[in-house]
Amino acid sequence: MAKPRIALYWAASCGGCDVAVLDTNEKILDIADIADIVLWPIALDFKYHHVEAMEDGAIDLCLFNGAIRNSEQERIARLLRAKSKVMVAFGACACFGGIPALGNFTNRAEIFERAYMEAPSNANNNGTFPQTLTKVSEGELELPEFFDTVLTLAQVVDAEYFVPGCPPPVDIILKVVDLFATGQLPPVGSVIASDKTLCDECDRIKEEKKITKIYRPHEVVPDPEKCLLEQGIICCGPATRGGCGQRCIKANMPCRGCFGPPPGVFDQGAKLVSAIASIYQGNTEEEIAGMVEEIIDPAGTFYRFGLADSMLKRKRL
């Protein structure tokens, strides 16, 4: 019997998800044993036309990491969707937009202005901006079109499974491969992680959640045994899916929400507003204004990984 074929692709991402796959160490050889890897830009020299030449459905499993922020990523997402039997949104960016989706607070024009004109290291006196088509003496040069809005994978093509995390932890990656290899994949649409919140799984000592001041992580050294929220540090645990192995918590850093909303939560950011405002102690107008002021950037904090997947999806233009 022919080995199943696996493709791995990166779109708008940092490469961390691919590195996480390599973090499986010698287990990666087991993966190569049970399957043929047919596309993996970070590690292997396959070209797009190799994929285009395949029949539809020829790839058994595609692990797609990264959000969709330009036309090339959109094209490859559609191509891989057509060629793949099972498409997995792999990592926070593919699932919820991730860090690239913070670009949804702005748009292409503002990003180009910042990147090519304003940034202090620029010397762009001619006002040169990237063009999708440039004529040179040798012919025409093409660049993908940069989108105003960063999209999640599922906003572009259907995805069967969602593997959250920035990046997905090794045990979950191995679980996905194992479920695939043994034909035990869960119902389509499943998120392959825990069904509990991070707070539910957190090992820290939790007492009464009452805070009177909010600290940013650099302002205090938190007690490593106690709930971070109770110490006044904004932790996204109450409205974030668990299953991550408490990586940040164990490093004495608050949860930043990379596993996305837990089951049944419509909007992660609004749920975090609810949680943080509920535990803050202060009923007078001044105290409440103080709380609002202490939370410097609520949208950036509560939608750090989830803006593209939130109700509003982006700043209204």
Place this chain on the structure above:
Amino acid sequence: MSFEPKILGILCNWCSYAGADLAGTSRKKYSPNVRVVRVMCSGRVDPTFILKAFDSGADGVLICGCHPGDCHYAEGNYKAARRIPLLKKMLSQLGVEDERLRLEWVSASEGDRFASIVDEMTEQIRRLGPFSRNSGGGNG
């Protein structure tokens, strides 16, 4: 056709819903643009309800609860008093106009006040126009 704002009112059972009821039984005329949902306490209003309302086609959301100190459950309205300003700050970062979300204290005897709040909010939102958001599709 002129734009008629759709406002979702979320009113607490003990003060504000009774206040709205009083506006009705007193034959007080006010804008018919508010659709009222009764909850037991303004402290029950999860900010996700508000986003869900906008997602479902509301142009504005009005939350009403008991005056500070009057909450039937002692401090539920204080929770609303903290959540709504924080949600407003977050929504303003995302370009949602301040007038689209309003928190007011309305007691059971303030039928007139409820009516004038609804009238005022309706006019403000009429000026803003329908709530729209960018679909995020393609290059939008």
